[in-house]
Amino acid sequence: MGGLTDDEAFRKTTFVVIDFEATTPTGSPAQPVEVAVLALRYDGEWQETGRGTSLIRPPAFAPVTPAFTAQTGLTAAELEAAPTPAEALGALDRRFTAGTSYLLVAQHAATEANLIYQQRQHCPALARIDLLDTIPLAKRCVPGLINYRLDTLLAYFGIAQPADRHRAPADVAVTAQLFRRLIAVAHDNGEVDSLAGLVKIAGRAAPGNAPVQEELFEIAPQEGE
Template sequence: MDDRGALYGDAAFARHTLVVIDFEGLTPQGRPLVPVEVGACAVKASGGDLAEVWRFESLMAPPAGVPVTPWDVRQTGITEAMLATAPPAEQVIAALDDRLTEPPYRLVAHHAATEAALIAGLRSWCPRLAAVPLLDTVRLARHLYPRLPSHSLDTLLAHLGIPRPAGRHRALPDAEVTARLLRRLLAEGGRTRWRSLHDLDAIGGLAPKRPPHRPSEQPGLF
């Protein structure tokens, strides 16, 4: 068995479905990122490679009072008119959560801390999704290519010769190209870095993000 086969032959890795996920959002001044689109591409080990199992994408209506700025439109191409008829975020994320019917899972994202934070903010509607550990392709890439000046998605695509998708900065195209990046990272790292899911978790793993603890109000003593 070659080094790549060692990872794909790992029983824990083979059991897991990897859900490569990406959010696009609005950037209102003085507020956290507001998600307005999600894309996910679920893949699983099959024959020494990753085979797609399912995919999911949807726009999400932002809360009232959150504008779509010209910068947002330039970045993603998502306009206010496109979001006017989109379902609310809680409905979309609940529908994605409903897809997680055959555990175990790992979420995969590029700079996964961002996705973890957005999912944590929506956890009331996606309890299964919010409990899934993550793998960060940035962390895996830093481990493989420590001398690269940047580990942004575009830099890694250029370094590895992976074509930049036509819909770059839309959620599903970014999830799909991150899945392509993941395939390359698993193949190249399998030669020297990771031979099991445990190895991947140790190098690129990220625990689900928990929302800040807010103590309940205590009744007055007097």
């Protein structure tokens, strides 16, 4: 009987680990200032199929604060010279190939999902890709931890903390390691045996794919009604 990594749909999927760093202006949605991605496929073993990163210039209403610089090391001067959201996210969006099966992977995927949705005009393809959240997957695979923050999970699996933690490329790299460890546990314990089962546990629909409420539109009666 096959396990998760033997599932054909799982093997046909490209898992794109994604992370944003963002400023959070008062009264406005978070604004991305850095993005990183790392793409993985499994075919008997994990293969990295691509990676990328870019700084992103924040709008004037979302300035870089001293606290943000202290956490990430990113300065206002660096970000003033960065590509615009349209440039950075547009370039990322063009890397997704039509007809390929993708799932985004993120720690606390709601954060990434909301940032992408707010920027969807710049990355329409990315905004339609559903997500996997490593937190509910970790809760299923390693129950009973004190919490499921990234640092806690890294410590549990013995994954070294990167020197530049809280920068998108570093966080993507360790989240990718975490994801691979969780998939190994899910495969070995036999609780998840298919991509569909994985999505049921850890999936999150992209906000851009949310169904439209029919009652918002007037539906013309059909003949005979």
